[in-house]
Amino acid sequence: MRSVIWFRNDLRVLDNPALHNACLTSNQVIGVFIITEEQWREHDDAKCKVSFILRAVESLRKSLEKINIPLVVIDAGNFKNSETELLLFCKKNEITNLYFNCEYQINELKRDRKIFENFKKENIGVFHYHDQVIHTPGSLKTKAGGDFSVYSPFKRKWFEELTGDQLKILEVPKRQAELNIDSINITDYQTKYSSSIDDLWPVSEEHAKQMVESFLKTRGDAYKDDRNFPSIDGCSKISPYLNIGVISSKWCLVKAREHNNNQLEEGSKGIVHWVSEILWREFYRHIMYNFPRVSMNKAFQAYTEKLEWSENQEHFDRWVNARTGIPIVDAGIEEMKQTGWMHNRLRMIVAMFLSKNLLIDWRKGEKFFMQHLIDGDLASNNGGWQWSASTGTDAAPYFRIMNPETQSLKFDTQGEYIKKWLPQLKDCPISEIHMPSNPEQYGYVKPIVDLKQSRQAAIDAFGSLKKN
Ligand SMILES: Cc1cc2nc3c(=O)[nH]c(=O)nc-3n(C[C@H](O)[C@H](O)[C@H](O)COP(=O)(O)OP(=O)(O)OC[C@H]3O[C@@H](n4cnc5c(N)ncnc54)[C@H](O)[C@@H]3O)c2cc1C
Secondary structure, three states: OEEEEEEOOOOOOOOOHHHHHHHHHOOEEEEEEEEOHHHHHHOOOOHHHHHHHHHHHHHHHHHHHOOOOOEEEEEOOOHHHHHHHHHHHHHHOOOOEEEEEOOOOHHHHHHHHHHHHHHHHOOOEEEEEOOOOOOOOOOOOOOOOOOOOOHHHHHHHHHHOOOHHHHOOOOOOOOOOOOOOOOOOOHHHHHHHOOOOHHHOOOOHHHHHHHHHHHHHHOOOOHHHHOOOOOOOOOOOOHHHHHOOOOOHHHHHHHHHHOOOOOOOOOOHHHHHHHHHHHHHHHHHHHHHHOHHHHHOOOOOHHHHHOOOOOOHHHHHHHHOOOOOOHHHHHHHHHHHHHOOOOHHHHHHHHHHHHHHOOOOHHHHHHHHHHHOOOOOHHHHHHHHHHHOOOOOOOOOOOOOOOHHHHHHHHOOOOHHHHHHOHHHOOOOHHHHOOOOOHHHHOOOOOOOOHHHHHHHHHHHHHOOOOO
């Protein structure tokens, strides 16, 4: 029997349920990856992220070669054509079954529902699996039978419902007999999207596994504290690999358990905390599935749609160009532009500054992040932005606004992070680095807003909204 595994955000051979099941049932398996440049543009995928995906596809091709599974790349342009192109390919190659792992964004779900219907009409079986989450979205319910919108009870339920089988790693399938199928070469696409950031982010499953192992071994125990300080190498930086599936979250959880005396909920404070961050990622995937409005540019808390956001273009441009005059904020934006990644504490500080102090619509910030992040991910990015803007699930209450200067003093006390990303401030004394009194002398700028006044204006704007 001949089957296709359609790779999407699961660019790996280890612990890949769709691949595993395709190989269990078929003696001839062909891998397919579909290029959809129109969707990448529409989804604001950063150039560095696209390059990362293409490099991961190349690495996947090599891993699949070892088990004689050819990887065919098809350029369909967009989602709509994906289905037609895939069907053509399946018919031409006498494919009987199609396998894939689910994606949870609204358009992807719609596309897959159509594929189920249309492929069935052509007598091609369609089989789907869940690889991005441990519990299938929609399967965890509150006592009242509803969907969770608050993280802590979600996490409790996640552990209550966990069975040993759910954390079983699926091995790399055995080698099949050789099979030759033609594919397009992706070198031209790689050249088109290659970016100066590429060298910072080597891609392969082996590399991702080593990153997790090395993090858990050397930094896992200290993670709970160290993760707050952006100048410390305290977190795993595994997000880009997790988001396109070079590594599975299940594998990360199993490794965390191994490094923590076979426990997930107790033991090393650092590792237990890291596990809870992986569950935040899963929480936001459940949210996106259960409340599709969040992937349609809508606020989770509908009442916040009435807020009159500021249209001040100069403020937005200054934020985008790292010229707000608040060093910690500008340093965060620089880190993202120069590396494709931003430390979590900075993401919160920078997002709160835009959505609260500048009172600019969180959607503008969400889009800008997507355009620059190598780990840009609709569910987590939207979740993080709506949390920061107090419009989302489990969001920060609107009156609890992080003061970027205080955050800077607390988490970048010596100004190391600021100096790294804003070298123009390298001679600024530590006593002034968090808010220089005469920034122009360093070629820097004065703050675009007064932090106290703008904070109060945000509280007033949110406070005037009615919750119904
Ligand atoms: C405004 C804002 C935007 C964000 N945008 C994204 C995004 O586009 N893509 C993305 O992957 N994460 C996003 N996050 C979440 C978080 O900042 C990153 O996942 C984390 O910084 C990645 O670094 P790491 O791999 O070293 O994480 P670690 O601290 O090592 O954590 C391990 C993993 O847990 C998950 N995780 C950690 N924190 C969170 C969180 N708050 N929400 C969801 N998952 C989490 C990630 O998959 C991460 O790789 C955003 C957060 C905020 C506040």
